[in-house]
Structure formats: C-alpha cells, structure tokens
Amino acid sequence: xxxxxxxxxxxxxxxxxxxxxxxxxxxxxxxxxxxxxxxxxxxxxxxxxxxxxxxxxxxxxxxxxxxxxxxxxxxxxxxxxxxxxxxxxxxxxxxxxxxxxxxxxxxxxxxxxxxxxxxxxxxxxxxxxxxxxxxxxxxxxxxxxxxxxxxxxxxxxxxxxxxxxxxxxxxxxxxxxxxxxxxxxxxxxxxxxxxxxxxxxxxxxxxxxxxxxxxxxxxxxxxxxxxxxxxxxxxxxxxxxxxxxxxxxxxxxxxxxxxxxxxxxxxxxxxxxxxxxxxxxxxxxxxxxxxxxxxxxxxxxxxxxxxxxxxxxxxxxxxxxxxxxxxxxxxxxxxxxxxxxxx
Numbered sequence: 001x002x003x004x005x006x007x008x009x010x011x012x013x014x015x016x017x018x019x020x021x022x023x024x025x026x027x028x029x030x031x032x033x034x035x036x037x038x039x040x041x042x043x044x045x046x047x048x049x050x051x052x053x054x055x056x057x058x059x060x061x062x063x064x065x066x067x068x069x070x071x072x073x074x075x076x077x078x079x080x081x082x083x084x085x086x087x088x089x090x091x092x093x094x095x096x097x098x099x100x101x102x103x104x105x106x107x108x109x110x111x112x113x114x115x116x117x118x119x120x121x122x123x124x125x126x127x128x129x130x131x132x133x134x135x136x137x138x139x140x141x142x143x144x145x146x147x148x149x150x151x152x153x154x155x156x157x158x159x160x161x162x163x164x165x166x167x168x169x170x171x172x173x174x175x176x177x178x179x180x181x182x183x184x185x186x187x188x189x190x191x192x193x194x195x196x197x198x199x200x201x202x203x204x205x206x207x208x209x210x211x212x213x214x215x216x217x218x219x220x221x222x223x224x225x226x227x228x229x230x231x232x233x234x235x236x237x238x239x240x241x242x243x244x245x246x247x248x249x250x251x252x253x254x255x256x257x258x259x260x261x262x263x264x265x266x267x268x269x270x271x272x273x274x275x276x277x278x279x280x281x282x283x284x285x286x287x288x289x290x291x292x293x294x295x296x297x298x299x300x301x302x303x304x305x306x307x308x309x310x311x312x313x314x315x316x317x318x319x320x321x322x323x324x325x326x327x328x329x330x331x332x333x334x335x336x337x338x339x340x341x342x343x
Contacts, residue, residue: 016145018130026148026160026211028186030087030202033080037099037141039072040131042106049100050076054093055212085202087190090147092209096216099141113141142218150206152186162209170195170203 013036017023035052047065054060063079082088103111112133132141148154152166169187176183178193187195189202 016143018143024144024146025154026146026151027090028149028151028154028166028189029089029191030083030085030149030189030206031089031191032147033089034075034077035097036073036075037097039074039103042069042072043067043074043103043111044106045074045103047076049103050074051098051100051218052076052078053096053098053216053218054090055214055216056091056093060090060095085190085198085205087149087202089149092148092211094146094211094214094216095144096218097141097143097145098218099143101138101140110138111141112137112139114139115142144216146211148209148211150189150203150209152184152189152203154186160211162203162206164207167200167203167207170200174200 013034014027035050037050045067047062050062052060052062060078062076064077065075067074078090080088080090099111099113101111101113103113112135114134115132133139146160148160148162150162150166151160152169169184170189173182173184173187173195174197176195178185178188183195187199189199192198
C-alpha cells in the first residue's frame with residue numbers, strides 16, 4: 001500500500017526482499033491479499049501459472065488476475081472472508097509461491113526461474129539476489145515468505161510470535177501517520193496510513209498467534225491420461241479356514257494287537273520305539289535306535305508270534321527273554337540300561 005512509505009514500489013506495492021535476513025521476516029499486516037510479480041521483459045502469462053501454497057492451507061485460490069504489458073507486472077488477488085474488523089488477508093501461515101516456467105517471452109523462450117540457491121529451504125542467512133535464473137531457459141520460480149498478522153516486532157528477536165511486545169509498540173505509536181517521523185509501518189496493521197485504535201484492537205485480538213510448524217511444499221500436477229482402461233483388479237478368492245473336528249480319543253485297550261512289539265506271555269507289549277516295557281522290568285536304550293535295532297527287535301517279535309514253544313519259554317523264563325533281546329541287539333552295539341520298576 002502507498003501508505004507504507006519508504007518500503008514500496010510504485011508498480012507493485014510492498015517489496016519482499018530477497019536479501020539475507022529479510023525474506024522470512026513475518027509480514028504483520030492483517031489485510032494482505034494481493035501478490036504481484038514483475039518481469040524484466042514482456043511475457044505471455046495467465047492466472048494458472050502461479051501456485052500459492054501454505055502450511056495451514058495447501059492451496060490459496062485466486063479471485064482475479066491482471067497483467068500490465070507496460071510495466072510487465074502480473075497481479076493475482078485472493079478472496080478472503082473479512083473478519084469482524086474488516087480485515088480480509090492471509091491468515092498466519094508460511095507461504096510458498098511457485099511460478100511455472102510455462103511463462104514465455106515474446107520469442108517463445110521459457111522463464112528462467114530457478115535460483116542458484118535452494119529457494120524452498122532458504123534460511124535467513126542465505127542471500128539470494130534478483131533477478132532469478134541460472135542463465136538457461138526453463139525452470140520454475142520459487143519464493144518463500146511468512147505472514148503473521150499482529151507481529152509488529154517482525155525485525156527483532158520477538159518475531160514469529162504475537163505478544164505484549166507487539167501491543168506495546170502499537171500503543172506507543174498511536175495517532176502517528178505516515179508523514180510523521182515516529183510512524184512505524186509494521187504497527188499500521190490495516191495499512192491505512194495512520195496508527196489508531198483499530199490497529200491496537202487488532203494486535204490485542206491477535207495475542208499469542210503463532211506461525212504453523214512445518215514448511216509449505218508445492219505439488220506438481222501430472223499430465224492427464226485419457227482413454228486408457230486400467231488393469232482389472234482381481235481379488236484373490238476368499239478361502240475359509242478348514243474345519244478340523246476334535247480328535248476322537250479311543251477307549252484304552254488293555255491288550256493291544258500284535259504289531260512291532262515283543263510278547264512276554266500275557267504281559268503288555270512294548271512298542272519298538274527305543275523303550276522295552278513290562279510291569280516288572282523294562283529296558284531303556286541310550287539314544288535313538290538305528291534301523292538295524294528295529295529290525296532285530298522285529299525278528300524277536302516274529303519268532304515269539306510264530307512259535308508257541310518260544311512264546312512259552314519267553315513267558316516262563318524272563319532271563320531267557322533278556323538274553324534273546326541282547327543277542328538281537330548285539331549287532332547294533334547299543335547300550336541298554338535295566339531298571340526294576342516302572343512308574
């Protein structure tokens with residue numbers, strides 16, 4: 001606004017500095033709603049070439065756009081709902097401008113917009129200078145700035161937070177105008193050219209306002225794809241979990257059938273699994289039995305099953321049964337441990 005004397009350009013208004021320590025100083029005015037960009041020559045440009053993004057809002061919509069061919073200034077105006085004091089500007093936010101290199105000059109050359117430094121992550125101590133560009137046609141232009149209405153002390157260590165310091169500055173400058181030496185433009189929150197009770201009311205209402213955390217990031221639209229059928233999405237069939245019935249536990253069998261065991265008369269059999277059992281004694285083999293031991297024990301069982309005489313001898317003489325078993329196992333050289341009782 002023209003009232004911000006000493007800090008304005010006749011063509012574009014308040015100038016955002018790209019010099020070290022100035023670019024990210026929060027703008028304190030409550031009704032900032034217009035952005036202008038000046039080019040060094042005539043360009044072909046339209047409203048959609050500028051993307052305005054923030055942290056609080058991912059995109060700011062443009063209400064109107066103009067381009068002055070004489071001054072080479074393009075201007076975008078946003079539409080904000082006015083607050084109860086009539087302010088209709090940016091809220092407290094971190095803003096990123098992205099100007100597309102679709103902008104061309106009269107010769108059809110594309111905008112040389114990119115900075116030699118990284119404009120998206122610019123720090124206060126990183127100086128950049130206008131004009132932008134790296135000397136080659138092409139490259140989007142990026143520019144960062146912050147808006148924090150009420151942050152009157154923007155150029156001091158208090159910047160980034162609206163508090164009593166800002167209120168004190170406004171109150172100490174009441175009734176001063178842009179023609180006064182004591183006028184401070186940052187305290188004229190509505191840009192009227194006079195620091196008055198309206199500005200004091202603004203700063204009081206904005207107490208404890210902060211800039212949002214994070215940084216704005218511009219999105220890059222992709223070229224639309226038409227007349228392309230997407231691959232069908234086929235879901236895997238849903239297979240229900242198998243129903244497993246509860247196991248059937250048979251009634252205990254007092255006299256198991258003859259198979260892979262050694263019969264000692266009417267005594268219970270012992271399975272050939274490394275343990276020979278009997279109510280009065282058993283043999284426990286050290287370690288798992290090799291295949292040869294299983295064959296030897298099976299031979300003993302077969303002899304007992306096929307000969308009543310052998311079965312009678314096994315039943316009548318336990319020592320004979322033991323000797324026969326040890327002879328059968330001699331070929332596999334396995335140790336056998338005998339015990340008197342079975343738990």
